[in-house]
Amino acid sequence: MIARKWRPQTFAEIVGQDVIAQTLKNAVEQNRIAHAYLFAGARGVGKTSTARILAKALNCLQGPTVTPCNVCDTCKEITAGNSIDVLEIDAASNRGIDEIRELRENVKYAAAKDRYKVFIIDEVHMLTTEAFNALLKTLEEPPPQVVFVLATTELHKVPSTILSRCQHFNFRAIRYQEILEQLTRIAASEQIQISPESLHAIARASEGSMRDAQSQLEQIVSFCGNEIRDELVKDLLGVVPHQMLEELTQAIIQSDSRGLIQLVEQLVQSGLNLQHFIRELIAHARNLMMLKIIGEDPQLIPLAPAEMTRCHEFSDLFSEEDLTRFFSILVSTESDMRWSSQPRFQLEMGLMKILQAKKLVAIEELLTNLGGNPQIQSSNSASGKKSGGTLNPNISQSLTTAAAVKLQVQSDPELPGKAKLEEPSQKIRHAVFEKSPMISALLDHAIAMKVTEGEIEVVFLEKEKFSYDMLQTLENLQLVQQVTNSVIGRPRPIKLTLLKEGGMGTAIGNKPESSQTDSRVNLIEQIKEDSEVKDFLNTFQGEIIEIKELKR
Numbered sequence: 001m002i003a004r005k006w007r008p009q010t011f012a013e014i015v016g017q018d019v020i021a022q023t024l025k026n027a028v029e030q031n032r033i034a035h036a037y038l039f040a041g042a043r044g045v046g047k048t049s050t051a052r053i054l055a056k057a058l059n060c061l062q063g064p065t066v067t068p069c070n071v072c073d074t075c076k077e078i079t080a081g082n083s084i085d086v087l088e089i090d091a092a093s094n095r096g097i098d099e100i101r102e103l104r105e106n107v108k109y110a111a112a113k114d115r116y117k118v119f120i121i122d123e124v125h126m127l128t129t130e131a132f133n134a135l136l137k138t139l140e141e142p143p144p145q146v147v148f149v150l151a152t153t154e155l156h157k158v159p160s161t162i163l164s165r166c167q168h169f170n171f172r173a174i175r176y177q178e179i180l181e182q183l184t185r186i187a188a189s190e191q192i193q194i195s196p197e198s199l200h201a202i203a204r205a206s207e208g209s210m211r212d213a214q215s216q217l218e219q220i221v222s223f224c225g226n227e228i229r230d231e232l233v234k235d236l237l238g239v240v241p242h243q244m245l246e247e248l249t250q251a252i253i254q255s256d257s258r259g260l261i262q263l264v265e266q267l268v269q270s271g272l273n274l275q276h277f278i279r280e281l282i283a284h285a286r287n288l289m290m291l292k293i294i295g296e297d298p299q300l301i302p303l304a305p306a307e308m309t310r311c312h313e314f315s316d317l318f319s320e321e322d323l324t325r326f327f328s329i330l331v332s333t334e335s336d337m338r339w340s341s342q343p344r345f346q347l348e349m350g351l352m353k354i355l356q357a358k359k360l361v362a363i364e365e366l367l368t369n370l371g372g373n374p375q376i377q378s379s380n381s382a383s384g385k386k387s388g389g390t391l392n393p394n395i396s397q398s399l400t401t402a403a404a405v406k407l408q409v410q411s412d413p414e415l416p417g418k419a420k421l422e423e424p425s426q427k428i429r430h431a432v433f434e435k436s437p438m439i440s441a442l443l444d445h446a447i448a449m450k451v452t453e454g455e456i457e458v459v460f461l462e463k464e465k466f467s468y469d470m471l472q473t474l475e476n477l478q479l480v481q482q483v484t485n486s487v488i489g490r491p492r493p494i495k496l497t498l499l500k501e502g503g504m505g506t507a508i509g510n511k512p513e514s515s516q517t518d519s520r521v522n523l524i525e526q527i528k529e530d531s532e533v534k535d536f537l538n539t540f541q542g543e544i545i546e547i548k549e550l551k552r
Helices: 018-029 047-059 073-080 097-107 129-140 176-189 196-206 210-224 230-237 242-253 257-270 274-294 305-315 320-339 343-358 363-369 374-382 393-410 425-435 437-444 462-471 474-488 515-528 531-540
Strands: 036-041 086-090 117-122 146-152 167-171 448-451 456-461 494-499 505-507
Touching: 018 047, 018 167, 036 047, 047 073, 047 086, 047 117, 047 146, 086 097, 097 117, 097 129, 176 196, 176 210, 196 210, 196 230, 196 305, 210 230, 242 257, 242 274, 242 305, 242 343, 257 274, 257 343, 274 305, 274 320, 274 343, 320 343, 425 437, 425 448, 425 474, 437 462, 437 474, 456 462, 462 474, 462 494, 474 494, 515 531
Parallel strands: 036 146, 036 167, 086 117, 117 146, 456 494
Antiparallel strands: 448 456, 494 505
């Protein structure tokens, strides 16, 4: 078996854990052996293999040595797992207090033939609370010449009392490139004829586990023999063909919605797991982004050279903003598919969202082109629109301000209202939102909030009469009054104004509204009739909610 045959037998053969290997070698050379070690990390990254190598380094007849001979009886027994002084315990099946009590009794006796008695407890996090408590005293004050090596894949489940009594080593996931190089060495040594693309596929599928990579290679060799075809490798691993990912990318570039739906049908008919496919697609989007940012770096991008080149060509056709949006949509789609009874439908809708996102244009570009954009002008002429002429300077200034206000809201998610208003009305709206989002929503329909020394006036158009009526109820009005008193620092009466068509309106207490408010509303209506303003509002799907004169 490849995984067993190619298991590391010396510190030099350990792949991907150089710092840990060097630290343990230094400990052996300097005779600074700890009484307990804790090896933590994902499956298949070398924890148990390193524990065995440490046991051989301590007990080899040629040692203690950092290069155990692997030919003496002691080394052979440890390698085979039948040494009477090196005991491997699976905590998953020996997790109770009785087993730990038996271990404590065993610890009392000296090694039968070797220098050190080594206890390797695998998956130590599986021990019960009682078993951990029974182990504590032994770990704290073990007999001389006894070494514990605890291994776990779930470090967070190991009690802190255990951690504090051990030297702790974190085994990292093995890099993709390191796994690929080891697989290449194995294939050459075992005379396995396999393409670089298939080795890349195995390395990717292993997800940082050397043992998984070796086991997958063994499975493929068992099925295919020593001459391995790429198609069989992809079928056995369940890998999405890279050609399919390229076809999907091409369909997005061409905005081919029909082609995307047909690709999903092809996936379903081929029997590929859709959940696995979306994860592969997320990885593909990530690879395109990395290629866009850093170029062809095999250390960071797990692709074969030919795949790398083709993906680089695709990445040049997208912006970083495009790829960021695609990645976000795919992650959201993957989450939706996980809990959906119809994952296919979720996948199809996710791909359609990507097509829509591809049509988005940077807001800076829109603002730059607005007013002189040939596309807008051609669109106007094609739809029969007529230009309303040039705005007078006052209206142009107001339009610019209204645009700035609306865009500022888009980039300020904390603002509860539609517009970023001047202080202190902005503070009032924000404070109302924190107290009651419902009342804040009513205030959002007001066209103006004017804070003066004598009062606070909130103005509504007649079409917003429902919000006006709801806000003037005693309970709602009292809350707004309390908030404004707190923000302003002293009581000021609140006046609600309802403007009727033609500029005539009614107000609380039958007070006439100001001509300033009336002219402001008329100016908004005048601005809305201009064709350039209409183009702007259509582009951003917005509305004018506040205007002010710009200071020169």
